Amino acid sequence: MSDIIATDVVIVGAGPAGLFAVFELGLLDIRAHLVDILPRAGGQCSELYPEKPIYDIPGFPIVTGQGLVDNLVQQIEPFHPTYHFGEMVVSLEALGTADKPAFRVQTDAGKTFECKCVIVAAGGGSFQPKKPPIAGIDAYEGKSVHYAVRRMEDFRDHNVMIVGGGDSALDWTLNLHPVAKRITLVHRRDEFRGAPHSVNSMRELVEAGKMDLVIGQVGSLAGEGGELKTATVKLNDGTTRDIACERMMPFFGLTMKLGPIADWGLNLHENLVPADTEKFETSTPGIFAIGDINTYPGKLKLILSGFHEGALAAQKVHRYVYPDKKLTFQYTTSSTSLQKKLGVN
Amino acid sequence: MAKITFVDSEGKSRTVDAEVGSTVMETAIRNSIPEILAECGGACACATCHVYVDEGWLAKTGKASAMEEDMLDFAFEVKPTSRLSCQIKVTADLDGLVVNTPGKQG
Known part of the structure; x- marks a missing residue:
C-alpha cells in the first residue's frame, strides 16, 4: 500500500476546465492535484486539435489548442498544482458527511488520495484505446x-x-x-x-x-x-x-469513454453528470462537475463555460475546505493578497 | 441545398437536406444521423465520422487527402471507398450523394 496523498481537492481531468479550476481554487488558498489518463496536460485540446485554431476564447481572437493549454499551464504555475499523468481515477469512495465531505480517490497506478472535494472535469470521459x-x-x-x-x-x-x-x-x-x-x-x-x-x-x-x-x-x-x-x-x-x-x-488510436465515472454513485444523464448551476455540484455533496462532462438546462459545451463553472465551484469548495473562514470576493486587478498569491506583488 | 442519403449498417436509409459549404459530417450531426460520432468535431483528428461513399459518387467526392488517409488508419474495416465525412464539403454537385455508415466508429 502506497502512502496516502492528503490534499484539499482532486481534479479528475487536466483539460482546460480542470486546469483553470486550479487557478480559481488557488486564489482561495485551496490546494489541488490533477489526475489525467493522458501523458500530458490539455485533454482534447492537446490530444485532438493541438494545431487547430480556436476562435471563441474570450480575449483571444485566435489561439491554437496547444497554445491555450500552454497558457493555462503557465497561468496556474503560481499555485504549484501536482500533475499525475498517465493515470486513471478508478475509484471514489465517500468518507465524510454531506456537511463535511471527504473522499478517498484511487488511481489505476495504485495512488491513493484523501481529499475534501473532488472536481470531475473529465470532458468526454477518459481517452481509451479503440x-x-x-x-x-x-x-x-x-x-x-x-x-x-x-x-x-x-x-x-x-x-x-x-x-x-x-x-x-x-x-x-x-x-x-x-x-x-x-x-x-x-x-x-x-x-x-x-x-x-x-x-x-x-x-x-x-x-x-x-x-x-x-x-x-x-x-x-x-x-x-x-x-x-x-x-x-x-x-x-x-x-x-x-x-x-x-x-x-x-x-x-484513442476514443473517449465515460469509464469508471459511471461507478462513482453519481446521478448520470446520457453519460453526463448533472450539476446545479449555482455551484456546479453533483448529486453527491463535495463532488463537482465542470466542463463538457456536466449537464444542466442550457448547457453549452464551450471551453468558456468550463472556466465559469470552475470559478463558481471553487466558491463552494472553499466553504467545505475552510468552513470557519468568511470568503470575501476580490479582484486580481486590485487585491494585494490575491496578487501576492500570484507572485506579482 | 443538396440532398444526402445516409444508409446505416443495417440498411436503413435516411435522406436529409445539406447546406452547400458545410460538411457531410456536420450534416449528419445536425440531423442526428446514427453511426457518425465525430468526436473531434471535424478536426480530422479522430476517424469517428468514417463513411463509405457509394461507388457511383466516388468521382464527385474525390479521394482522401494524405492527412485524411493517415487518420483513416484509425478507422476500422477501411475500404477503397472509405472517407472521413468531415473532410467532404457539400457542393451543389453532390446533390443526391449516398454514403454508407459503418457499424462501429470507435
Whole structure:
C-alpha cells in the first residue's frame, strides 16, 4: 500500500476546465492535484486539435489548442498544482458527511488520495484505446490481446501480431522484436504515419527476414480459453491469410469513454453528470462537475463555460475546505493578497 | 441545398437536406444521423465520422487527402471507398450523394 496523498481537492481531468479550476481554487488558498489518463496536460485540446485554431476564447481572437493549454499551464504555475499523468481515477469512495465531505480517490497506478472535494472535469470521459470490431476479441483481452505493454516479459518467446501504422505500432514492433519469437506487423496500406526513422528500422528488419510485414486488415481470431492462436488477415487483393500469433496489440488510436465515472454513485444523464448551476455540484455533496462532462438546462459545451463553472465551484469548495473562514470576493486587478498569491506583488 | 442519403449498417436509409459549404459530417450531426460520432468535431483528428461513399459518387467526392488517409488508419474495416465525412464539403454537385455508415466508429 502506497502512502496516502492528503490534499484539499482532486481534479479528475487536466483539460482546460480542470486546469483553470486550479487557478480559481488557488486564489482561495485551496490546494489541488490533477489526475489525467493522458501523458500530458490539455485533454482534447492537446490530444485532438493541438494545431487547430480556436476562435471563441474570450480575449483571444485566435489561439491554437496547444497554445491555450500552454497558457493555462503557465497561468496556474503560481499555485504549484501536482500533475499525475498517465493515470486513471478508478475509484471514489465517500468518507465524510454531506456537511463535511471527504473522499478517498484511487488511481489505476495504485495512488491513493484523501481529499475534501473532488472536481470531475473529465470532458468526454477518459481517452481509451479503440477496440477493433473483431468478433469475439473480448474473450482474448487481458490474456492475449493487449492495448498497452505493461510488462515486456508477457511477450517473450511468443508470436506477436502488432496492428497499425503509427508511432505506437512501430515503436512496439521495434521494442518487442528482440523479445518476441516472431513479430508480424499488420497495416491496411504500405504507408506509415510513424517517424521516418522507425519506418526505416522496421523495413530493414523485414528485408533481413527478421520480422514480417503484412498489408491487410485483421478479420477474425481463433483460439481457446482466452489464448489466441491464429489471426486471419484479409489481404487487400481479397484473399485471406492465417497467421499464428499468441499475442496481439491493436493500435487504432484513442476514443473517449465515460469509464469508471459511471461507478462513482453519481446521478448520470446520457453519460453526463448533472450539476446545479449555482455551484456546479453533483448529486453527491463535495463532488463537482465542470466542463463538457456536466449537464444542466442550457448547457453549452464551450471551453468558456468550463472556466465559469470552475470559478463558481471553487466558491463552494472553499466553504467545505475552510468552513470557519468568511470568503470575501476580490479582484486580481486590485487585491494585494490575491496578487501576492500570484507572485506579482 | 443538396440532398444526402445516409444508409446505416443495417440498411436503413435516411435522406436529409445539406447546406452547400458545410460538411457531410456536420450534416449528419445536425440531423442526428446514427453511426457518425465525430468526436473531434471535424478536426480530422479522430476517424469517428468514417463513411463509405457509394461507388457511383466516388468521382464527385474525390479521394482522401494524405492527412485524411493517415487518420483513416484509425478507422476500422477501411475500404477503397472509405472517407472521413468531415473532410467532404457539400457542393451543389453532390446533390443526391449516398454514403454508407459503418457499424462501429470507435
